[in-house]
Amino acid sequence: MTGRNKKIAEYLANYLESKKAEVTLQEMVDADAFEILNYDALIVDTYTYHDGEVPDEAQDFYDDLKDIDLEKTKFAVLGSSSKEHLHFGRAVDYFTMMLNSSNGEQVADSVKINQDPDEDDFKRVRTLGDYVLKSLNK
Numbered sequence: 001m002t003g004r005n006k007k008i009a010e011y012l013a014n015y016l017e018s019k020k021a022e023v024t025l026q027e028m029v030d031a032d033a034f035e036i037l038n039y040d041a042l043i044v045d046t047y048t049y050h051d052g053e054v055p056d057e058a059q060d061f062y063d064d065l066k067d068i069d070l071e072k073t074k075f076a077v078l079g080s081s082s083k084e085h086l087h088f089g090r091a092v093d094y095f096t097m098m099l100n101s102s103n104g105e106q107v108a109d110s111v112k113i114n115q116d117p118d119e120d121d122f123k124r125v126r127t128l129g130d131y132v133l134k135s136l137n138k
Contacts, residue, residue: 004080008117008125009045012078015129021136029057031062034098041132044095046079048076052087054094069127069137070104074135078111090110107135 013023026040028046036042046058052060077096081089091111098109109130113121 004113005045005047005114008078008080008113011117011122012043012045012125012129015126016133018122019053019133020099021130021133027057028055028061033061033068036068036070039073040053040136041074042070042099043074043075043128043132044079044099046077046078046095047082047090048085048087048089050082050085050087051135052085052090054091058091059077062095065098065102068101068102070099072103072105074107074132075104076106076110076132077110078113078128080113080117081116083114088114105135107131 009025013025034044047055049055052058077092077099079089079092079095081091092110092112096106100106108128111121111124111128113124117125
């Protein structure tokens with residue numbers, strides 16, 4: 001995880017915890033995709049390098065999603081990239097498509113952040129978090 005995405009993930013985790021949600025924060029390189037079903041929701045925070053691909057350290061997690069039926073597990077995806085790159089935020093799109101094709105239930109629009117997050121970006125991150133929380137309180 002890049003420093004930029006770590007900042008985003010920690011901000012979102014703190015925000016969700018302030019709303020009394022129980023949060024497990026884990027880097028994808030250490031995560032087991034098959035454990036997703038043990039949680040009420042999944043929020044993926046990824047970055048996209050200039051080539052527009054899923055980051056190397058997230059590739060195994062991403063590939064394992066092909067073999068999981070998420071059984072309508074609620075999810076949201078966000079991440080950082082640079083608008084200077086041809087494929088801005090494409091890893092966010094790849095994760096969104098993969099989670100949808102694995103029978104997940106997308107509960108918030110994906111959020112793409114250009115470089116370092118500013119206050120407007122953090123507002124969008126909070127909104128994403130609010131949608132996830134709202135989906136769990138049905």
